[in-house]
Amino acid sequence: MPAVTLYELAGADPGLRFSPYCWRSRLALAHKGLAATTVAWHYHEREALSFSGQDRVPVLIDGETIVADSWAIAVYLDKHYPERPQLFGGDPGAVRFINTWTDSVLHPALLRVVLLDIYAVIDARDRDYFRSSRERRYGASLEAYCADRAAHLAGLTTVLVPLETLLAQQPYLAGDRPAYADYIVAGTFQWIRCIGGPPLGTPGGPVEVWWQRMLDAFDGLLRRAPARHRAAA
Protein backbone atom coordinates (compact mmCIF):
# COMPACT_ATOMS: atom_id res chain seq x y z
CA MET A 1 0.00 0.00 0.00
CA PRO A 2 1.53 3.34 -1.03
CA ALA A 3 1.98 6.06 1.59
CA VAL A 4 -0.37 8.85 0.61
CA THR A 5 -0.90 12.16 2.42
CA LEU A 6 -3.72 14.61 1.80
CA TYR A 7 -3.71 18.19 3.08
CA GLU A 8 -7.24 19.30 3.88
CA LEU A 9 -8.85 22.55 4.97
CA ALA A 10 -9.87 22.38 8.63
CA GLY A 11 -11.99 24.50 10.93
CA ALA A 12 -11.23 25.82 14.41
CA ASP A 13 -11.84 22.20 15.36
CA PRO A 14 -9.03 20.51 13.42
CA GLY A 15 -11.26 17.43 13.04
CA LEU A 16 -13.82 19.47 11.11
CA ARG A 17 -12.86 19.05 7.44
CA PHE A 18 -15.36 20.96 5.35
CA SER A 19 -13.81 21.92 1.98
CA PRO A 20 -15.85 20.54 -0.93
CA TYR A 21 -12.68 20.23 -2.99
CA CYS A 22 -10.90 18.25 -0.29
CA TRP A 23 -13.90 15.92 0.02
CA ARG A 24 -13.70 15.25 -3.71
CA SER A 25 -10.16 14.02 -3.20
CA ARG A 26 -10.98 12.03 -0.08
CA LEU A 27 -13.79 10.23 -1.90
CA ALA A 28 -11.53 9.65 -4.90
CA LEU A 29 -8.94 8.04 -2.63
CA ALA A 30 -11.64 5.86 -1.04
CA HIS A 31 -12.87 4.80 -4.49
CA LYS A 32 -9.33 3.79 -5.45
CA GLY A 33 -8.96 1.91 -2.17
CA LEU A 34 -6.00 4.07 -1.14
CA ALA A 35 -5.51 4.74 2.55
CA ALA A 36 -4.33 8.29 3.18
CA THR A 37 -3.01 10.22 6.12
CA THR A 38 -4.89 13.52 6.23
CA VAL A 39 -3.29 16.70 7.51
CA ALA A 40 -5.38 19.57 8.85
CA TRP A 41 -4.56 22.89 7.22
CA HIS A 42 -5.86 26.39 7.88
CA TYR A 43 -5.96 29.45 5.65
CA HIS A 44 -3.29 31.19 7.73
CA GLU A 45 -0.81 28.34 7.27
CA ARG A 46 0.30 29.27 3.76
CA GLU A 47 3.91 28.42 4.43
CA ALA A 48 2.97 24.86 5.27
CA LEU A 49 2.03 24.41 1.60
CA SER A 50 5.08 26.10 0.12
CA PHE A 51 6.48 22.68 -0.82
CA SER A 52 3.62 22.41 -3.35
CA GLY A 53 4.45 25.69 -5.10
CA GLN A 54 0.98 27.11 -4.46
CA ASP A 55 -1.25 28.01 -1.53
CA ARG A 56 -4.48 26.03 -1.75
CA VAL A 57 -5.75 22.65 -0.68
CA PRO A 58 -6.24 19.82 -1.42
CA VAL A 59 -2.64 18.82 -1.96
CA LEU A 60 -1.78 15.16 -2.40
CA ILE A 61 1.63 13.71 -1.65
CA ASP A 62 2.18 10.26 -3.10
CA GLY A 63 5.78 9.19 -2.54
CA GLU A 64 7.83 11.65 -4.58
CA THR A 65 4.84 13.10 -6.38
CA ILE A 66 3.02 16.26 -5.28
CA VAL A 67 -0.32 17.08 -6.89
CA ALA A 68 -2.43 20.15 -6.09
CA ASP A 69 -6.03 20.79 -7.19
CA SER A 70 -8.86 18.29 -6.80
CA TRP A 71 -9.35 17.76 -10.54
CA ALA A 72 -5.65 17.16 -11.12
CA ILE A 73 -5.60 14.75 -8.17
CA ALA A 74 -8.45 12.68 -9.62
CA VAL A 75 -6.84 12.54 -13.06
CA TYR A 76 -3.51 11.60 -11.45
CA LEU A 77 -5.04 8.80 -9.39
CA ASP A 78 -6.73 7.19 -12.40
CA LYS A 79 -3.56 7.45 -14.46
CA HIS A 80 -1.17 6.29 -11.75
CA TYR A 81 -3.36 3.49 -10.40
CA PRO A 82 -5.06 2.18 -13.55
CA GLU A 83 -5.49 -1.29 -12.03
CA ARG A 84 -7.70 0.06 -9.26
CA PRO A 85 -11.40 0.98 -9.82
CA GLN A 86 -11.64 3.76 -12.39
CA LEU A 87 -12.80 7.21 -11.30
CA PHE A 88 -13.72 8.20 -14.83
CA GLY A 89 -14.34 4.97 -16.72
CA GLY A 90 -13.07 6.55 -19.90
CA ASP A 91 -12.17 10.07 -20.97
CA PRO A 92 -12.52 12.45 -18.00
CA GLY A 93 -13.48 15.23 -20.42
CA ALA A 94 -17.25 15.16 -20.16
CA VAL A 95 -17.20 14.65 -16.38
CA ARG A 96 -15.45 17.98 -16.13
CA PHE A 97 -18.68 19.75 -17.07
CA ILE A 98 -20.10 18.53 -13.75
CA ASN A 99 -17.02 20.05 -12.12
CA THR A 100 -17.44 23.43 -13.81
CA TRP A 101 -21.21 23.48 -13.23
CA THR A 102 -20.71 22.67 -9.55
CA ASP A 103 -18.05 25.33 -9.10
CA SER A 104 -19.64 28.07 -11.20
CA VAL A 105 -23.37 27.55 -10.59
CA LEU A 106 -24.02 25.40 -7.53
CA HIS A 107 -21.35 26.87 -5.24
CA PRO A 108 -22.22 30.53 -5.85
CA ALA A 109 -25.89 29.74 -5.20
CA LEU A 110 -24.99 27.93 -1.99
CA LEU A 111 -22.59 30.60 -0.75
CA ARG A 112 -25.44 33.10 -0.56
CA VAL A 113 -26.97 30.74 1.98
CA VAL A 114 -23.98 29.43 3.93
CA LEU A 115 -21.21 32.02 3.85
CA LEU A 116 -21.82 32.94 7.47
CA ASP A 117 -21.92 29.27 8.44
CA ILE A 118 -18.41 28.89 7.02
CA TYR A 119 -17.30 31.99 8.90
CA ALA A 120 -18.64 30.42 12.09
CA VAL A 121 -16.55 27.25 11.84
CA ILE A 122 -13.19 28.58 10.70
CA ASP A 123 -10.26 29.20 13.01
CA ALA A 124 -10.18 32.61 14.71
CA ARG A 125 -6.85 33.30 13.00
CA ASP A 126 -8.52 32.78 9.58
CA ARG A 127 -11.39 35.18 10.09
CA ASP A 128 -9.80 38.44 9.00
CA TYR A 129 -8.49 36.84 5.82
CA PHE A 130 -11.79 35.13 5.09
CA ARG A 131 -13.89 38.22 5.70
CA SER A 132 -11.72 40.65 3.78
CA SER A 133 -11.12 38.37 0.79
CA ARG A 134 -14.82 37.49 0.43
CA GLU A 135 -16.04 41.03 1.00
CA ARG A 136 -13.65 42.22 -1.71
CA ARG A 137 -14.81 39.45 -4.06
CA TYR A 138 -18.53 40.09 -3.55
CA GLY A 139 -18.41 43.83 -3.02
CA ALA A 140 -20.55 43.46 0.10
CA SER A 141 -20.20 42.54 3.76
CA LEU A 142 -20.68 38.86 4.54
CA GLU A 143 -23.88 39.77 6.32
CA ALA A 144 -25.25 41.81 3.41
CA TYR A 145 -24.29 39.11 0.92
CA CYS A 146 -26.31 36.53 2.86
CA ALA A 147 -29.29 38.77 3.58
CA ASP A 148 -32.57 37.45 2.23
CA ARG A 149 -31.44 33.93 3.03
CA ALA A 150 -34.95 32.53 2.60
CA ALA A 151 -35.10 33.66 -1.03
CA HIS A 152 -31.66 32.25 -1.80
CA LEU A 153 -32.58 28.99 -0.10
CA ALA A 154 -35.77 28.74 -2.15
CA GLY A 155 -33.77 29.45 -5.31
CA LEU A 156 -31.68 26.34 -4.73
CA THR A 157 -34.60 24.19 -5.85
CA THR A 158 -34.28 25.62 -9.35
CA VAL A 159 -30.50 25.30 -9.35
CA LEU A 160 -30.79 21.61 -8.49
CA VAL A 161 -33.26 20.78 -11.29
CA PRO A 162 -30.71 19.25 -13.68
CA LEU A 163 -29.45 17.00 -10.88
CA GLU A 164 -32.96 15.98 -9.85
CA THR A 165 -33.72 15.20 -13.49
CA LEU A 166 -30.58 13.16 -14.01
CA LEU A 167 -30.99 11.18 -10.80
CA ALA A 168 -34.59 10.39 -11.68
CA GLN A 169 -33.16 8.60 -14.73
CA GLN A 170 -30.21 6.76 -13.21
CA PRO A 171 -29.08 5.96 -9.64
CA TYR A 172 -25.73 7.76 -9.80
CA LEU A 173 -24.35 10.72 -11.69
CA ALA A 174 -21.81 8.37 -13.24
CA GLY A 175 -24.52 5.87 -14.25
CA ASP A 176 -25.19 2.55 -12.55
CA ARG A 177 -22.33 2.88 -10.06
CA PRO A 178 -20.81 5.86 -8.27
CA ALA A 179 -17.62 7.37 -9.65
CA TYR A 180 -15.90 10.74 -9.75
CA ALA A 181 -18.96 12.47 -11.22
CA ASP A 182 -20.72 11.61 -7.96
CA TYR A 183 -17.82 12.59 -5.73
CA ILE A 184 -17.75 16.11 -7.20
CA VAL A 185 -21.31 16.81 -6.10
CA ALA A 186 -21.08 14.70 -2.94
CA GLY A 187 -18.12 16.85 -1.89
CA THR A 188 -20.38 19.88 -2.12
CA PHE A 189 -23.18 18.25 -0.16
CA GLN A 190 -20.70 17.15 2.50
CA TRP A 191 -19.35 20.69 2.72
CA ILE A 192 -22.85 21.97 3.43
CA ARG A 193 -23.46 19.17 5.92
CA CYS A 194 -20.18 19.75 7.78
CA ILE A 195 -20.75 23.46 8.26
CA GLY A 196 -24.31 22.87 9.47
CA GLY A 197 -26.07 24.13 6.36
CA PRO A 198 -29.56 23.22 5.17
CA PRO A 199 -30.54 19.84 3.73
CA LEU A 200 -30.38 19.90 -0.08
CA GLY A 201 -32.74 18.42 -2.65
CA THR A 202 -36.49 17.94 -2.64
CA PRO A 203 -37.44 15.81 0.40
CA GLY A 204 -37.86 12.23 -0.78
CA GLY A 205 -36.75 13.21 -4.28
CA PRO A 206 -34.01 11.67 -6.43
CA VAL A 207 -31.23 13.95 -5.16
CA GLU A 208 -31.99 13.26 -1.50
CA VAL A 209 -32.21 9.50 -2.15
CA TRP A 210 -28.84 9.64 -3.92
CA TRP A 211 -27.32 11.66 -1.08
CA GLN A 212 -28.40 9.11 1.50
CA ARG A 213 -26.63 6.43 -0.55
CA MET A 214 -23.53 8.59 -0.75
CA LEU A 215 -23.55 9.11 3.03
CA ASP A 216 -23.50 5.32 3.39
CA ALA A 217 -20.74 4.75 0.84
CA PHE A 218 -17.30 3.56 1.97
CA ASP A 219 -18.63 2.39 5.33
CA GLY A 220 -20.24 5.74 6.05
CA LEU A 221 -17.14 7.85 5.38
CA LEU A 222 -19.23 10.99 4.92
CA ARG A 223 -21.80 10.24 7.59
CA ARG A 224 -19.16 9.56 10.23
CA ALA A 225 -17.18 12.74 9.58
CA PRO A 226 -17.43 15.46 12.24
CA ALA A 227 -20.00 18.12 11.39
CA ARG A 228 -20.96 21.39 13.05
CA HIS A 229 -24.44 20.16 13.88
CA ARG A 230 -25.93 16.74 13.73
CA ALA A 231 -27.11 16.93 10.12
CA ALA A 232 -30.82 16.34 9.55
CA ALA A 233 -29.68 14.05 6.73
Next chain:
Amino acid sequence: MPAVTLYELAGADPGLRFSPYCWRSRLALAHKGLAATTVAWHYHEREALSFSGQDRVPVLIDGETIVADSWAIAVYLDKHYPERPQLFGGDPGAVRFINTWTDSVLHPALLRVVLLDIYAVIDARDRDYFRSSRERRYGASLEAYCADRAAHLAGLTTVLVPLETLLAQQPYLAGDRPAYADYIVAGTFQWIRCIGGPPLGTPGGPVEVWWQRMLDAFDGLLRRAPARHRAAA
Protein backbone atom coordinates in the same frame (compact mmCIF):
# COMPACT_ATOMS: atom_id res chain seq x y z
CA MET B 1 -23.19 0.25 -45.07
CA PRO B 2 -26.44 -0.29 -43.14
CA ALA B 3 -29.61 1.43 -44.37
CA VAL B 4 -30.49 3.97 -41.69
CA THR B 5 -33.44 6.36 -41.69
CA LEU B 6 -33.90 9.33 -39.35
CA TYR B 7 -37.20 11.15 -38.92
CA GLU B 8 -36.56 14.83 -38.21
CA LEU B 9 -38.74 17.78 -37.30
CA ALA B 10 -39.06 20.14 -40.29
CA GLY B 11 -40.37 23.65 -40.81
CA ALA B 12 -42.75 25.00 -43.43
CA ASP B 13 -39.70 24.60 -45.66
CA PRO B 14 -39.18 20.82 -45.43
CA GLY B 15 -35.45 21.40 -45.87
CA LEU B 16 -35.33 23.42 -42.66
CA ARG B 17 -34.51 20.91 -39.93
CA PHE B 18 -34.30 22.77 -36.65
CA SER B 19 -34.96 20.40 -33.73
CA PRO B 20 -32.04 20.33 -31.28
CA TYR B 21 -32.80 16.69 -30.45
CA CYS B 22 -32.76 15.68 -34.12
CA TRP B 23 -29.45 17.45 -34.61
CA ARG B 24 -27.99 15.45 -31.73
CA SER B 25 -28.88 12.29 -33.62
CA ARG B 26 -27.65 13.60 -36.96
CA LEU B 27 -24.29 14.48 -35.43
CA ALA B 28 -24.14 11.11 -33.68
CA LEU B 29 -24.69 9.36 -37.01
CA ALA B 30 -21.97 11.49 -38.62
CA HIS B 31 -19.58 10.64 -35.77
CA LYS B 32 -20.26 6.94 -36.32
CA GLY B 33 -19.74 7.38 -40.07
CA LEU B 34 -23.26 6.15 -40.79
CA ALA B 35 -25.04 7.58 -43.81
CA ALA B 36 -28.73 8.14 -43.12
CA THR B 37 -31.76 9.01 -45.17
CA THR B 38 -33.58 11.80 -43.34
CA VAL B 39 -37.35 12.17 -43.49
CA ALA B 40 -39.04 15.51 -42.86
CA TRP B 41 -41.76 15.32 -40.23
CA HIS B 42 -44.16 17.97 -38.94
CA TYR B 43 -46.06 18.18 -35.66
CA HIS B 44 -49.39 17.49 -37.42
CA GLU B 45 -48.13 14.23 -38.88
CA ARG B 46 -48.50 12.14 -35.72
CA GLU B 47 -49.79 9.13 -37.61
CA ALA B 48 -46.62 8.99 -39.66
CA LEU B 49 -44.80 8.01 -36.42
CA SER B 50 -47.33 5.46 -35.21
CA PHE B 51 -44.96 2.67 -36.26
CA SER B 52 -42.64 3.86 -33.45
CA GLY B 53 -45.30 3.58 -30.74
CA GLN B 54 -44.93 7.23 -29.77
CA ASP B 55 -45.32 10.67 -31.31
CA ARG B 56 -42.03 12.54 -31.14
CA VAL B 57 -38.88 12.84 -33.21
CA PRO B 58 -36.10 11.91 -33.66
CA VAL B 59 -36.92 8.34 -34.58
CA LEU B 60 -34.21 6.12 -36.00
CA ILE B 61 -34.91 3.09 -38.17
CA ASP B 62 -31.94 0.76 -38.57
CA GLY B 63 -33.01 -2.36 -40.44
CA GLU B 64 -35.52 -4.06 -38.17
CA THR B 65 -34.75 -1.82 -35.20
CA ILE B 66 -36.75 1.29 -34.31
CA VAL B 67 -35.34 3.66 -31.69
CA ALA B 68 -37.05 6.85 -30.49
CA ASP B 69 -35.48 9.60 -28.32
CA SER B 70 -32.12 11.21 -29.00
CA TRP B 71 -30.45 9.81 -25.89
CA ALA B 72 -31.64 6.27 -26.60
CA ILE B 73 -30.45 6.63 -30.20
CA ALA B 74 -26.94 7.63 -29.11
CA VAL B 75 -26.72 4.77 -26.62
CA TYR B 76 -28.02 2.36 -29.27
CA LEU B 77 -25.49 3.51 -31.87
CA ASP B 78 -22.53 3.01 -29.53
CA LYS B 79 -23.78 -0.40 -28.45
CA HIS B 80 -24.73 -1.62 -31.92
CA TYR B 81 -21.67 -0.24 -33.72
CA PRO B 82 -18.90 -0.67 -31.14
CA GLU B 83 -16.23 -0.91 -33.83
CA ARG B 84 -16.97 2.61 -35.06
CA PRO B 85 -15.75 5.75 -33.21
CA GLN B 86 -17.25 5.85 -29.73
CA LEU B 87 -19.80 8.53 -28.88
CA PHE B 88 -19.25 8.13 -25.16
CA GLY B 89 -15.77 6.67 -24.76
CA GLY B 90 -16.88 4.78 -21.67
CA ASP B 91 -19.95 4.84 -19.48
CA PRO B 92 -22.51 7.29 -20.92
CA GLY B 93 -23.72 8.05 -17.38
CA ALA B 94 -21.84 11.25 -16.65
CA VAL B 95 -22.43 12.64 -20.15
CA ARG B 96 -26.12 12.52 -19.37
CA PHE B 97 -25.73 15.43 -16.97
CA ILE B 98 -24.90 17.59 -19.99
CA ASN B 99 -28.10 16.29 -21.55
CA THR B 100 -30.25 17.14 -18.52
CA TRP B 101 -28.57 20.51 -18.01
CA THR B 102 -29.11 21.40 -21.65
CA ASP B 103 -32.76 20.35 -21.59
CA SER B 104 -33.66 21.75 -18.18
CA VAL B 105 -31.55 24.91 -17.96
CA LEU B 106 -30.24 26.00 -21.36
CA HIS B 107 -33.40 25.30 -23.39
CA PRO B 108 -35.84 27.07 -21.04
CA ALA B 109 -33.52 30.11 -21.00
CA LEU B 110 -33.32 30.09 -24.80
CA LEU B 111 -37.05 29.62 -25.33
CA ARG B 112 -37.75 32.95 -23.68
CA VAL B 113 -35.69 34.46 -26.49
CA VAL B 114 -36.62 32.35 -29.51
CA LEU B 115 -40.12 30.96 -29.04
CA LEU B 116 -41.54 33.35 -31.63
CA ASP B 117 -38.71 32.53 -34.01
CA ILE B 118 -39.76 28.88 -33.88
CA TYR B 119 -43.36 29.88 -34.44
CA ALA B 120 -42.26 31.80 -37.52
CA VAL B 121 -40.60 28.82 -39.22
CA ILE B 122 -43.06 26.02 -38.52
CA ASP B 123 -45.65 24.83 -41.01
CA ALA B 124 -48.96 26.72 -41.03
CA ARG B 125 -50.74 23.49 -40.11
CA ASP B 126 -48.57 23.20 -36.97
CA ARG B 127 -49.27 26.66 -35.62
CA ASP B 128 -52.48 26.05 -33.69
CA TYR B 129 -50.96 23.02 -31.97
CA PHE B 130 -47.71 24.82 -31.22
CA ARG B 131 -49.37 27.93 -29.87
CA SER B 132 -51.96 26.19 -27.73
CA SER B 133 -49.57 23.57 -26.28
CA ARG B 134 -46.93 26.17 -25.39
CA GLU B 135 -49.40 28.70 -24.04
CA ARG B 136 -50.86 26.00 -21.81
CA ARG B 137 -47.37 24.95 -20.66
CA TYR B 138 -46.19 28.49 -19.88
CA GLY B 139 -49.50 29.95 -18.76
CA ALA B 140 -48.93 32.93 -21.04
CA SER B 141 -49.29 33.88 -24.69
CA LEU B 142 -46.21 33.29 -26.83
CA GLU B 143 -45.84 37.05 -27.13
CA ALA B 144 -46.10 37.64 -23.37
CA TYR B 145 -43.68 34.82 -22.65
CA CYS B 146 -41.05 36.38 -24.90
CA ALA B 147 -41.61 39.97 -23.79
CA ASP B 148 -38.53 41.62 -22.32
CA ARG B 149 -36.39 39.74 -24.85
CA ALA B 150 -33.37 41.97 -24.15
CA ALA B 151 -33.29 40.93 -20.50
CA HIS B 152 -33.63 37.25 -21.33
CA LEU B 153 -30.92 37.57 -23.98
CA ALA B 154 -28.58 39.25 -21.49
CA GLY B 155 -29.33 36.49 -18.97
CA LEU B 156 -27.96 33.87 -21.36
CA THR B 157 -24.44 35.03 -20.56
CA THR B 158 -24.86 33.78 -17.00
CA VAL B 159 -26.47 30.53 -18.13
CA LEU B 160 -23.50 29.80 -20.40
CA VAL B 161 -20.85 30.36 -17.69
CA PRO B 162 -20.22 26.64 -16.95
CA LEU B 163 -19.72 26.00 -20.67
CA GLU B 164 -17.41 28.99 -21.07
CA THR B 165 -15.43 27.77 -18.06
CA LEU B 166 -15.15 24.21 -19.32
CA LEU B 167 -14.16 25.22 -22.84
CA ALA B 168 -11.48 27.54 -21.48
CA GLN B 169 -9.92 24.39 -20.01
CA GLN B 170 -10.28 21.93 -22.89
CA PRO B 171 -11.11 22.25 -26.60
CA TYR B 172 -14.23 20.08 -26.57
CA LEU B 173 -16.87 19.19 -24.01
CA ALA B 174 -15.78 15.57 -24.36
CA GLY B 175 -12.10 16.48 -23.86
CA ASP B 176 -9.49 16.56 -26.60
CA ARG B 177 -11.82 15.37 -29.33
CA PRO B 178 -15.51 15.97 -29.99
CA ALA B 179 -17.99 13.27 -28.99
CA TYR B 180 -21.60 13.03 -27.89
CA ALA B 181 -21.12 15.55 -25.08
CA ASP B 182 -20.39 18.10 -27.79
CA TYR B 183 -23.24 17.03 -30.04
CA ILE B 184 -25.78 17.60 -27.28
CA VAL B 185 -24.87 21.28 -27.01
CA ALA B 186 -24.09 21.68 -30.71
CA GLY B 187 -27.62 20.46 -31.45
CA THR B 188 -28.92 23.32 -29.36
CA PHE B 189 -26.69 25.90 -31.01
CA GLN B 190 -27.72 24.60 -34.45
CA TRP B 191 -31.38 24.85 -33.46
CA ILE B 192 -30.88 28.52 -32.60
CA ARG B 193 -28.93 29.07 -35.81
CA CYS B 194 -31.53 27.37 -38.02
CA ILE B 195 -34.44 29.40 -36.67
CA GLY B 196 -32.51 32.64 -37.04
CA GLY B 197 -31.84 33.21 -33.36
CA PRO B 198 -29.04 35.25 -31.82
CA PRO B 199 -25.38 34.23 -31.76
CA LEU B 200 -24.50 32.49 -28.50
CA GLY B 201 -21.42 32.78 -26.31
CA THR B 202 -19.17 35.71 -25.53
CA PRO B 203 -17.73 37.05 -28.82
CA GLY B 204 -14.24 35.61 -29.24
CA GLY B 205 -14.69 33.52 -26.11
CA PRO B 206 -14.21 29.78 -25.61
CA VAL B 207 -17.81 28.84 -26.46
CA GLU B 208 -17.83 30.80 -29.70
CA VAL B 209 -14.46 29.36 -30.73
CA TRP B 210 -15.79 25.84 -30.01
CA TRP B 211 -18.96 26.54 -31.99
CA GLN B 212 -16.99 27.63 -35.04
CA ARG B 213 -15.12 24.31 -34.89
CA MET B 214 -18.40 22.42 -34.59
CA LEU B 215 -19.79 24.27 -37.62
CA ASP B 216 -16.80 23.02 -39.59
CA ALA B 217 -17.01 19.42 -38.36
CA PHE B 218 -18.05 16.65 -40.74
CA ASP B 219 -17.32 18.76 -43.81
CA GLY B 220 -19.46 21.61 -42.55
CA LEU B 221 -22.58 19.52 -41.87
CA LEU B 222 -24.01 22.19 -39.56
CA ARG B 223 -22.81 25.20 -41.54
CA ARG B 224 -24.26 23.90 -44.80
CA ALA B 225 -27.69 23.13 -43.37
CA PRO B 226 -30.52 25.47 -44.43
CA ALA B 227 -31.23 28.18 -41.88
CA ARG B 228 -33.87 30.89 -41.63
CA HIS B 229 -31.34 33.69 -41.97
CA ARG B 230 -27.72 33.64 -42.88
CA ALA B 231 -26.36 33.18 -39.36
CA ALA B 232 -23.88 35.79 -38.18
CA ALA B 233 -21.84 32.80 -37.01
